[in-house]
Amino acid sequence: MNDFYLEPTRHEFLHMPHWQKYLFYVLIYISLSIMFAQFFWRFKLWKQGKSITWKPEIVKNFITYVLAQKKVRSSRKTTGAPMHLMIFYGFLTLFIATTLLAISTYGPWNFHRGLYYLIYEMIVDIMGLVYVVGIVWAIARRNVKPPASLTHAISDNWALLLLLSLGISGFILEAARMNNNPQPFDWSGIVGFALSKCLWSISDSMYVAIWWIHAVLVYAFFITLPQMRLKHILMAVITTATKPDTHMGALKPITMEEVEQTGKIGVTDYQDYSKWHLMSLDACMECGRCTEVCPANGVGKVLNPKQIVQGIRVSMESGVTVADAVTEEALWECTTCNACVEACPVLIRHVDLIVDARRGLVAEGKLAGSAAVMLRQTGSTSNAWGASPEVREDWMKDVEVPLAREKKEFDVLFWVGCAGATDSGAMKTTKAMASLLDKAGVDYACLGREESCTGDSARRAGDEFLYQQMVAQNLETFKQYKFKKIVTPCPHCFNTLKNEYNDFYQENAYEGNHDVIHHTQYIQELISDGKLQSAKLEDKKVTYHDPCYLARVNNESDAPRKIVGDNSDFNSGGGAGKDGKLAEPENKGRKTLCCGAGGGRMWMEEPPSQRPGNKRAEELIATGAKDIAVGCPFCRIMIGDSVKQVTEDNINILDLAELVDKANE
Numbered sequence: 001m002n003d004f005y006l007e008p009t010r011h012e013f014l015h016m017p018h019w020q021k022y023l024f025y026v027l028i029y030i031s032l033s034i035m036f037a038q039f040f041w042r043f044k045l046w047k048q049g050k051s052i053t054w055k056p057e058i059v060k061n062f063i064t065y066v067l068a069q070k071k072v073r074s075s076r077k078t079t080g081a082p083m084h085l086m087i088f089y090g091f092l093t094l095f096i097a098t099t100l101l102a103i104s105t106y107g108p109w110n111f112h113r114g115l116y117y118l119i120y121e122m123i124v125d126i127m128g129l130v131y132v133v134g135i136v137w138a139i140a141r142r143n144v145k146p147p148a149s150l151t152h153a154i155s156d157n158w159a160l161l162l163l164l165s166l167g168i169s170g171f172i173l174e175a176a177r178m179n180n181n182p183q184p185f186d187w188s189g190i191v192g193f194a195l196s197k198c199l200w201s202i203s204d205s206m207y208v209a210i211w212w213i214h215a216v217l218v219y220a221f222f223i224t225l226p227q228m229r230l231k232h233i234l235m236a237v238i239t240t241a242t243k244p245d246t247h248m249g250a251l252k253p254i255t256m257e258e259v260e261q262t263g264k265i266g267v268t269d270y271q272d273y274s275k276w277h278l279m280s281l282d283a284c285m286e287c288g289r290c291t292e293v294c295p296a297n298g299v300g301k302v303l304n305p306k307q308i309v310q311g312i313r314v315s316m317e318s319g320v321t322v323a324d325a326v327t328e329e330a331l332w333e334c335t336t337c338n339a340c341v342e343a344c345p346v347l348i349r350h351v352d353l354i355v356d357a358r359r360g361l362v363a364e365g366k367l368a369g370s371a372a373v374m375l376r377q378t379g380s381t382s383n384a385w386g387a388s389p390e391v392r393e394d395w396m397k398d399v400e401v402p403l404a405r406e407k408k409e410f411d412v413l414f415w416v417g418c419a420g421a422t423d424s425g426a427m428k429t430t431k432a433m434a435s436l437l438d439k440a441g442v443d444y445a446c447l448g449r450e451e452s453c454t455g456d457s458a459r460r461a462g463d464e465f466l467y468q469q470m471v472a473q474n475l476e477t478f479k480q481y482k483f484k485k486i487v488t489p490c491p492h493c494f495n496t497l498k499n500e501y502n503d504f505y506q507e508n509a510y511e512g513n514h515d516v517i518h519h520t521q522y523i524q525e526l527i528s529d530g531k532l533q534s535a536k537l538e539d540k541k542v543t544y545h546d547p548c549y550l551a552r553v554n555n556e557s558d559a560p561r562k563i564v565g566d567n568s569d570f571n572s573g574g575g576a577g578k579d580g581k582l583a584e585p586e587n588k589g590r591k592t593l594c595c596g597a598g599g600g601r602m603w604m605e606e607p608p609s610q611r612p613g614n615k616r617a618e619e620l621i622a623t624g625a626k627d628i629a630v631g632c633p634f635c636r637i638m639i640g641d642s643v644k645q646v647t648e649d650n651i652n653i654l655d656l657a658e659l660v661d662k663a664n665e
């Protein structure tokens with residue numbers, strides 16, 4: 001046995017003359033330079049985007065999304081997530097191990113010694129094996145039975161084979177070293193040690209040849225990294241760590257100053273996106289998770305969020321306009337449900353990309369049909385349905401409702417919304433909520449004819465300045481009254497009042513000292529305070545449809561369940577809560593399936609076969625429940641229409657407030 005080593009440690013460049021050592025350094029320098037030159041070319045493209053205006057929480061984001069892989073772990077996919085975690089943690093360990101090795105080799109002190117070295121070797125070998133198994137899994141997944149949403153190019157196999165060769169050649173190199181220069185502590189490198197027993201005798205020159213093969217693979221990895229999907233290894237780290245600090249449900253305002261400076265509203269060319277949004281396009285690994293969960297794509301529409309991202313990337317690379325790289329039809333088909341944003345492991349903000357492009361289209365007068373009518377109606381009547389302000393008080397005809405203009409000061413402003421004041425079905429929710437507020441003895445008031453549309457649909461359909469006009473009108477009205485809370489049964493109004501209106505408080509000289517909560521959250525508060533009884537449902541007789549803008553965008557799935565006596569914990573479970581009294585559909589909580597109304601889609605025509613609401617209605621009916629409970633007037637309308645299209649059975653649609661109101665008769 002060779003007694004070259006006195007204690008467990010490793011000496012690099014075994015049997016290699018000095019010139020080979022220097023050649024290795026020169027080649028590593030060249031390959032890294034080639035890699036950085038390619039990234040620099042991409043950097044010049046990202047730099048053309050608008051400046052980033054947010055302050056990212058880099059350390060927190062890095063720990064959450066990179067180290068803890070939060071998004072990958074919460075993936076709906078059963079095979080993709082564990083496979084990716086194996087590759088990621090394996091790769092990360094090998095990366096850290098190589099860095100430590102370099103520090104100990106070139107630094108002033110070789111700390112790779114003794115017990116630490118034995119533990120280091122064992123961990124690296126185990127995680128190296130995890131990495132290799134993960135890569136083999138990825139190759140099999142792509143080539144045996146690939147998921148339909150996964151893009152597969154021949155370069156993907158090459159990339160995976162390169163990663164696999166790196167892992168396997170690393171083990172062969174370790175085994176060759178142990179075979180050529182055996183040490184008593186070799187057992188700690190368990191995989192290499194086992195492999196070394198299977199090798200024939202390795203001469204010094206053979207060992208050096210194997211060493212160089214591994215080094216050439218490392219050079220190839222650096223040189224090809226920026227050209228393949230593998231670049232997400234670096235890009236995803238940068239974009240997730242610097243992600244926007246804005247709420248998922250908050251779009252970025254456009255200012256008049258910006259329009260004066262650029263002469264543009266929204267996006268027509270890739271340079272109109274922010275630097276971060278352009279960079280995020282390069283982080284896309286084309287995994288297809290976004291497309292898999294897209295309700296529009298799921299019913300056969302053209303919209304494919306992965307292709308939107310890839311299309312805008314093509315626009316960035318080729319210089320063509322965004323509208324030339326992605327179809328207008330696809331841009332209009334988005335319901336802004338944020339399922340894609342929620343699913344994307346690298347935090348791409350598809351809804352920002354789409355709405356910004358819609359803003360550009362609206363500015364060019366390219367929105368036609370009933371959605372354009374909705375915008376005109378909103379502008380002329382301040383009601384998306386086009387009803388005059390007086391009609392907003394029609395629902396009050398047979399009920400006593402306190403009005404803000406009479407009370408001036410009150411605890412709760414009951415925000416009804418256009419749908420709740422205009423649509424006959426949604427009016428039942430409004431009346432039930434008013435009844436509950438009365439029964440609980442709440443000091444509340446409604447704005448009635450003074451309430452304007454919040455502008456949510458106009459904003460998401462791409463008409464930013466109509467939205468800002470609605471915001472200004474409403475803030476002007478708010479200034480006239482004193483109240484502590486806004487309570488609304490509409491998750492779209494709730495989201496924009498809570499997460500977007502505050503961007504406009506300052507310019508409208510409004511202080512905004514109030515909370516905004518959804519009616520189910522307020523009912524839950526009243527029940528906890530003993531002012532109301534929760535509904536007592538029979539087991540599995542009622543199902544509940546989580547609205548996207550409540551459950552996903554604002555992470556509220558528990559309050560709607562609790563008020564009907566169902567205590568499953570969905571807010572923290574992200575849709576994985578235990579089933580309770582409600583008959584739960586397949587997609588629930590944050591992973592709910594969109595009814596198809598958001599983003600102005602409520603007013604856009606579509607053939608019955610392509611209604612996301614029909615698919616959702618089928619899911620809800622499949623629970624066996626005859627009552628479908630909702631917590632959103634838009635969902636109520638869409639699911640109600642869809643139920644009539646998919647079944648002749650007598651299915652009842654009602655709001656959770658109606659169930660609670662009945663329990664308090």
Ligand code: SF4
Binds near residue numbers: 305
């Ligand atoms: S946008 Fe995100 S979810 Fe969609 S393919 Fe790219 S990485 Fe995957």
Ligand code: SF4
Binds near residue numbers: 290293333334341
């Ligand atoms: S927001 Fe919803 S509808 Fe729009 S692309 Fe994403 S998943 Fe599809």
